[in-house]
Amino acid sequence: MNETSASRLREQLDLMFKPRSIAFVGASNDRRKWGEWMVYRPLNTGFRGQLYPVNPREKTILGLPAFAAIGDIPDTIDLAVITVPAEYVPDVMEQCVRKGVRAAIVITAGMGEKGPEGLELQNRVRDIARDGGIRFIGPNCMGIWSAASHLSLAFAEAPRNGSIAFLSQSGTFGGYLYSIARDKGYGLSAFVSMGNQADLNAADLMEYFADDPDTKVIALYLEGVQEGHRFFEVARRIVKRKPIVAYKAGRTSAGSRATQSHTGSLAGADAVFDAMCRQAGIIRPLEAVHTFDMAEALTKQPLPRGKRVGIVAGGGGQCVVTADFCAYLGLDVPELDAITQDRIAAELVPHAPIPRNPVDLGGGMKSIMSLANIVNIVAGLDYIDGVITSPPMAFGGTEMVKEALDAAEIITRISARTGKPVIASGRMADSGSAVVQVMRRARIPFYDTPEECARAMYALMAYGETRLALGDE
């Protein structure tokens, strides 16, 4: 893509994700219809632009004045959302061209995913849009969500605000996944249900979010890849600046059969996709929800310059499982040198286990502050690239709580000072505790399980390694 077309794409996608005015062609008052959902969401989620429902048979839609046709709207339209039945979409797209619209979302299903007839219809729509200078998402998609403009045009409830741009080839499951991400405390900068990708595809959208200042990580749910060569070429360029975490279904033949009937994707040999990901520096998680566990750490912590993990945790089992899973994922958990062992032992009660790495604090520390001191010592070692720890805990009165908060404060400053990532293990259910809040506000990612911690650290270290290998842009 040359500079001109790149800047044109950016401009058109800005109209999509930060529109000042939206027309809803196929708007409806029927709660069971997409034409209703699409208007209902932006009306109720703080979007400040203009909303123009289009419906020739209604005077108002959800209280807003309705227009008979998009051409009747006395305003420029940045974005058209199309929910009319499939056979009317070409005509609506033509009307959009005449109106001067430059960005559209086609929710309508029953097109490319529905046999040759549907595909022909879809190609007609694509040609009309292309000739008329419109870029569009869909058809057969479930909308978008954009943090920057408080814009919800998605079926599922809104995610949290954050800095992960999530592009999904499945609408329902994409919404389901970001609901789980929301439960886990992770936030998005944008969500796109990509649908059939008749015009805009994953590569186009990645280009846009690579330049988006609110996006730190691009996360993908894929069932197949369009324009495979371009996808990986674009990805390789982007990972020099931003990490891409791409889950792809269809590892197995049972999964491939399912992707075919779902999105018509021919998965191809999974091993090939895997190799291409490694070459492009894309991180590929094993399970779909891992995408977000990994992306969360990548949005919040600095990149390590190696794969050597220090583990400082308040319990033997936690230490064992964390160390085990880090090693299982290919990270190093180097044994601490004798001098460091002594420095750490000075923070522990007499007869505590020897702090070899993992450093097990279960034997007892001299004070709550010792945890912060030990994390400081470990993060300062030249043979440690990142630290996994647990939050300081206070079981006693207000004095102990104050000390725990002080210790948490110190831990939050370590990654800025050393340039090494610090992540923590602690149940989401405890996220109400003041200590955990202090650490989360300071962008320390929290994970329920030691394995999630290890996986997040793996993502940081894998991407850190990629960046070192590719060189910064």
Add this chain to the structure above:
Amino acid sequence: MNETSASRLREQLDLMFKPRSIAFVGASNDRRKWGEWMVYRPLNTGFRGQLYPVNPREKTILGLPAFAAIGDIPDTIDLAVITVPAEYVPDVMEQCVRKGVRAAIVITAGMGEKGPEGLELQNRVRDIARDGGIRFIGPNCMGIWSAASHLSLAFAEAPRNGSIAFLSQSGTFGGYLYSIARDKGYGLSAFVSMGNQADLNAADLMEYFADDPDTKVIALYLEGVQEGHRFFEVARRIVKRKPIVAYKAGRTSAGSRATQSHTGSLAGADAVFDAMCRQAGIIRPLEAVHTFDMAEALTKQPLPRGKRVGIVAGGGGQCVVTADFCAYLGLDVPELDAITQDRIAAELVPHAPIPRNPVDLGGGMKSIMSLANIVNIVAGLDYIDGVITSPPMAFGGTEMVKEALDAAEIITRISARTGKPVIASGRMADSGSAVVQVMRRARIPFYDTPEECARAMYALMAYGETRLALGDE
């Protein structure tokens, strides 16, 4: 173990898990001490037996009259909980023998895990107990929890009531794991922090819970195995009646180093442990928390007689990922025959994707009830051994909610009628919905992610296969 010693073990462990009276030697009023926690918990969690704190320097402990020595208590003592410093434990154990106590929990640390001196102390305690007819848990443990007697003698907050007996070689991490299990809605029949296993070890406790009518699954967190030969011999006998799910840390050398300094366990070659588990029919999860995901399904659903999964879910992505992960775990997702495809198609809207398995309902069903009809059809096939589905959903008014509840009711009866397990995918955050409640009350396990569903079905199918191979007892 012969019949006499087996029934003696059962009797003594009944005193431990269903005591009528407990003495706390080392009881304290100091909130920071184990001697306080151990009394505080049963006082506040509905235990109905007698509590006798023992402390020579206090008149009362948490409002209960304190005794100077265990011998002074004017009652028979079923269970002694010992929290005195290590050097006093042998003397206290002798006093317990004289008092006629037959079951004890030794919380005290600083024994076998602390070098040769500590080990010698621990051996003395073990010999005193053995000669005096006392069986004990610990030392260096974090107590027990028992649903049957509403008894909490554990550091962590109580789990939910359920039918998983959870035996953990790590106290803190064991408590942490069951807190996560509680957050996920899973319940335990008992929890045991096994500590150093100087007397009672995992094999003994498994024997007991194999006979416990409230326990349906035995779950283990292990770092190493004592008396390896006996452990696997006992396990092999138990899995003819009850499933055992055993997580074991120390897969890697980093993990093994950590287990050594934590519980002194020499992990040994992990591949050997793995092979022994397969031979004994023990299910071994990759991640610690998977233990509970798997155990949950095993406590609630019938055992399948094969490895062929039917998937009926309300969304293409969900279908794809479930099918993919089932196949990844070695389960079959057979394509449906033409007649069945037609029968299912009759429940779907025209032009919905062909229901091949997975059956994607995202294209639209004729009615909410169609979901129940389709699950019924799939579960009835002789080449399907278990079904993964999603809850019926109602977006509309009370009529739709009523229909969804009716559909849920029908789904809950399928496993009893066909003898095949049915499990469901749905966010814990939605567990308040009436439909999910109906299904959960009817013992259909719910999981957040498709991969968790697949893993749970894998556990059912792996154990079903083991039971077929070993034959019923």
